[in-house]
Amino acid sequence: MPFCTADLLDANEARLADGSLRVATPLFRNFGGRNKFMGRITTLSTFEDNSRVREILAESGAGRVLVIDGKASLRRALLGDQLADLARCNAWEGVVINGCIRDSAVIARVDLGVRALATHPRKTEKNGLGERDLPLNFADVEFIPGEWLYADEDGILVSAAALT
Numbered sequence: 001m002p003f004c005t006a007d008l009l010d011a012n013e014a015r016l017a018d019g020s021l022r023v024a025t026p027l028f029r030n031f032g033g034r035n036k037f038m039g040r041i042t043t044l045s046t047f048e049d050n051s052r053v054r055e056i057l058a059e060s061g062a063g064r065v066l067v068i069d070g071k072a073s074l075r076r077a078l079l080g081d082q083l084a085d086l087a088r089c090n091a092w093e094g095v096v097i098n099g100c101i102r103d104s105a106v107i108a109r110v111d112l113g114v115r116a117l118a119t120h121p122r123k124t125e126k127n128g129l130g131e132r133d134l135p136l137n138f139a140d141v142e143f144i145p146g147e148w149l150y151a152d153e154d155g156i157l158v159s160a161a162a163l164t
Helices: 005-011 051-057 081-089
Strands: 021-023 037-045 064-069 077-079 094-101 113-119 136-138 141-143 148-152 155-159
Touching: 005 148, 005 155, 021 141, 037 051, 037 094, 051 064, 051 081, 064 136, 064 148, 077 113, 081 094, 094 148, 141 155
Parallel strands: 037 064, 064 094, 077 094, 094 113
Antiparallel strands: 021 155, 037 148, 136 141, 148 155
């Protein structure tokens, strides 16, 4: 479905009051080869360990967006070119990371939506840490598994129901 977050917000502005539509604070940079993406939210909370990121992106991601709360760490990258390509191969729509990526020049050519705070060349630890499918709070938004995320050049929206 072609969409524009500004138009979706205008058409659904009344839903802001009850919290069923939320707008993320504009903290994220666009790194992926896909500028617009949308899908149902899958979440992961982790800190400087991307073992579970790999595990999740190895699943079928058709119609889904992975939202990762990396606790805003700017010390290690939670996504690199190999994981971005794994996500693409498994049909993920996109990844939103409250943290860093690496291999940004390669990720820019991958057909995947990627939003993150920054880049960092250092890889993560691999200790199998992280909690999956929990509500996450960052960027002044609650990201709830199963809800909808819409991202484009203007920002990120989170909605309890699909938007039209």
